[in-house]
Amino acid sequence: MPEEAGFPPAKRFRPGAGPPRRAGSCPPGRRVVMLLAAGGGGGGGGRRQQPPLAQPSASPYPEAVELQRRSLPIFQARGQLLAQLRNLDSAVLLGETGSGKTTQIPQYLYEGGIGRQAIIAVTQPRRVAAISLATRVSDEKRTELGKLVGYTVRFDDVTSEDTKIKFLTDGMLLREAISDSLLRKYSCVILDEAHERTIHTDVLFGVVKAAQKRRKELGKLPLKVIVMSATMDVDLFSQYFSGAPVLYLEGRQHPIQIFYTKQPQHDYLHAALVSVFQIHQEAPCSQDILVFLTGQEEIEAMSKTCRDIAKHLPDGCSSMLVLPLYASLPYAQQLRVFQGAPKGCRKVIISTNIAETSITITGIKYVVDTGMVKAKKYNPDSGLEVLAVQRVSKTQAWQRTGRAGREDSGVCYRLYTEDEFEKFEKMTVPEIQRCNLTSVTLQLLAMKVPDVLTFDFMSKPSPDHIQAAIAQLELLGALENKDGQLTLTPIGRKMAAFPLEPKFAKTILLSPKFHCTEEILTIISLLSVDSVLYNPPSRRDEVQAVRKKFISSEGDHITLLNIYRAFKNTGRNKDWCKENFVNSKNMMLVAEVRSQLRDICFKMSMPIASSRGDTESVRRCLAHSLFVSTAELQPDGSYATTDTRQPVAIHPSSVLFHCKPACVVYTELLFTNKCYMRDLCVVDAEWLYEAAPDFFRRKLRASRN
DNA sequence: GAGCACTGC
Structure with a gap:
């Protein structure tokens, strides 16, 4: 990279209006049923309503912990919040990062005697979050982790009979719902980080809504549902839960100055590079930079270029520590982003969207947002998952921007114009509309949902999309049609386990x-x-x-x-x-x-044998279960799937990349520049006919027609 | 001929 690239022309940015409608200010015209002024000087009135437990004299906690809890913005609204939540079946809570909602609300409910009849569940999209939140809340309650406050994630259940506040991953609660769709263990379910719209949270919306209704009908303990979100798009949540009130909590976000480019940038990588060095030249070296790019290759290349340029900076320029960050980076290297840079050296972190939500780095003053992301899309017609570089949504852009203002005021350089930004999608398309629904459909059927096609999703996937999943499950022998009603076969029930x-x-x-x-x-x-x-x-x-x-x-x-x-x-x-x-x-x-x-x-009493050195029986087994994912060598040396005759290629990561086996099963198809098969196994075509004669006969006829 | 965003059970 030529040196002149490091020194940008004069300011190419123009200031934006700042984060206009971040969760920092309640926008006018929004239907917020109740406004809870918090933080600042807002909450004088709340104090009188506090139940005695929260008063220092009655507090069993050491002063420091109590003081810290009291200093959170949410504390001023405690009384009002409790009064509201006590009487509501469902509520939506809009709270900014730093409002303390996730750690405090479950404690307030417990202290206020709400939901004490059973467990208060708090779901999280990520394991680490569930674990660290449980640890913090149990510390605040001065109890041992796993007693009053615990957590449940895959491989790790730190709860006991005493546990009343339980943090768990959304996937874990969904799994629990398979054995008890009424969620009888729980008096209250708090769905946190709902704005992320993970596929698990989205299914849970439907599950808790149904459980709430059914429990009411049966006259059982009511189920309180609280949806927590950090972004302004809460109308959908409110509508879905029959117009549940939106409670608004102000947080502690610092102001962030935003700059847009004057002109659209055709080469976002070059633009990012120029911005990094422009900041590097102008800002004190103690202020770190976070750059959002799309993938590993891009990030490694950019890191190298930055290091090369930084080596040849003129005297007087501070040095630069360039750190790549992406999920497949070995853990030890990921940890380096948390260490401080040496004195007189600036940290520049070049990251995928992992730094948007999953990893929070302190000390970031500048964010450089290319406005691009690599994300999966799903095409139900072809069953193909496409991984493509695309524009971020507005909410995603705001999320990135927010990473600059966590400890102090910050600056965000957006490498697109304000007009371009206005044309971004408002919200990221929820995951449930972007991926294969086979697992979700199997889980819903295991919960005995009466009709998956009409299941009350907050954002409905297309009927084709669900139909494709049903077709897949039928091929796997998981479904049967009893009088027009879809139910699981004994095999299907076992699969769901x-x-x-x-x-x-x-x-x-x-x-x-x-x-x-x-x-x-x-x-x-x-x-x-x-x-x-x-x-x-x-x-x-x-x-x-x-x-x-x-x-x-x-x-x-x-x-x-x-x-x-x-x-x-x-x-x-x-x-x-x-x-x-x-x-x-x-x-x-x-x-x-x-x-x-x-x-x-073991629990299913399955015999567990080993084939020892015999790999053929292993491959036969794969052929019999993965026969829908088969490709055959064509006369011209290319490959096509047996199912839809889709042209495919062997992924370069496969050990068979240089080989030309006649017939393979694969575990995944991925469309990037080409349609690639990943994880291949050489099989005998005869095994496939043996496995699914009907399927292949039909395919043969289809290809002849 | 040549490549893989991020979670989770």
Whole structure:
């Protein structure tokens, strides 16, 4: 990169109006049923309404903890909040980051005697959040974690009979709903971070609404539902819960100055580079920069360019510590973003949207937002998932901007014009409308939802979309049609018990027939976590040499099986992982997943046999369960799927990349520049006909017509 | 011929 690129022309930005309608000011005209003034000098009246528990004289806590709780903006509104929440079945709570809503509301409810008859559940989209929030709240209550306050996430249940406030992942509550769709354990469910609209939260909206209604009809303990959101788009939540009131809480966000570009930027990477060095030249070096890009490759390239330019800066310029950040980066390298830069050195973090929600870095003064994101879209017609670089939504842009104002006032450079911004989508399309619904549909059927096609989703997926999922489940033998009513077959019910994609659950359930359950458990565990293979681009030759000894000409599944075996035989050694370019953290997770899946098999009294060295039975088992995902070699040397004749290619990460097997099953199709098959296994076409004669006969006829 | 945003059970 030429040096002149580092020194930008004079200001190319123009100031924006600032965050006009952030959750920082309640916009006029919004239907906020009740306004809770909090923080500042707002809340004089609230104090008289406080129940005695919150008064210092009655407080069992040391003064410091109590003072800290009292200093939160939300505290002033405590009395009003409790008075409201006591009488409401459902409420929507709009609270900015830093308002303290997530840690305080569950405590207020408990202290106020609301929901004490049973457990108060607080859901989170992420495990770490559930764990750290539970830890903090149990500290504030001066109780041992797992007693009054606990958490439940996959692999980790820190609760007891005494637990009254329980933090859990939204996926975990959804799983609980399969065995008890009325959520009888709970008196109150708080759905936090609802604005993120994860697929699990979206399904939970429907589940809690139905449970609330049904419990009322049955005259059981009422279920209180509180939806918490950090963005202004709460009308939808309110409407969905029959016009539930919106309670508004002010937070503690610092002002952020926003600059837009004057002209649209055709090369956002170059624009980002220029902005970084413009800031670097002008701002004190103690102020760190966070840049949002779209993916690993882009981030690594940009990091290198920044380092190269920073090396050749003129005297007097401070130095620069450039840190990439993305999910597949090894954990130790991710941690570096939390360490302070050496004196006289500026930290520049170049990140994917992982820094938007999942990872919060302190000390960020400047945010550079390219306005781009890599995200998945789903096409129900073709069943294809497309991973594409696209524009962010307005809410996403505000989320990024907010990362600049966490401790102090900040600045956000938006690498697009204000007009462009106005044309961004208002909200990110909820995940439930963007991904394959096979798992969700299976779960809803396991909860005995009367009709999945008319299930009360807050944002309905298209009927085609649900129909595609039903068709997939039918092929897997999970469904039967009883008098026009869809119900699960015994196999389907068993599939729902596994925390896996239905087709993977089916693979496990079929494995006893092929006497290879041990091997299949390993393979499915490996497929259901992030790749255990670490491929640093700079050491490609080394990686290839080391990996050679594991590679099987039978494909990726058998290769992965070989790697896991070697890992196990060395006693799960971390040094072995390092030498063999294996991600040890993911490998440990594989072992954990495997033992969970094995436990579920035990509970079903499944025989667990090993095929020992026989890999053919393993591949037969894969062929029998993954037959819908098959591709065949065409006369011209390309591949096409058996199902829809979609042209596909072998992904470069596959061990079969340079091979041309006649027939393969794959575990995933991904559309980037091309349509790629990932994780391939060489199979015999005959096995497939054996597995699903009807399916392939139909396909054959279809291709002849 | 050549590549993978982020979660979660």
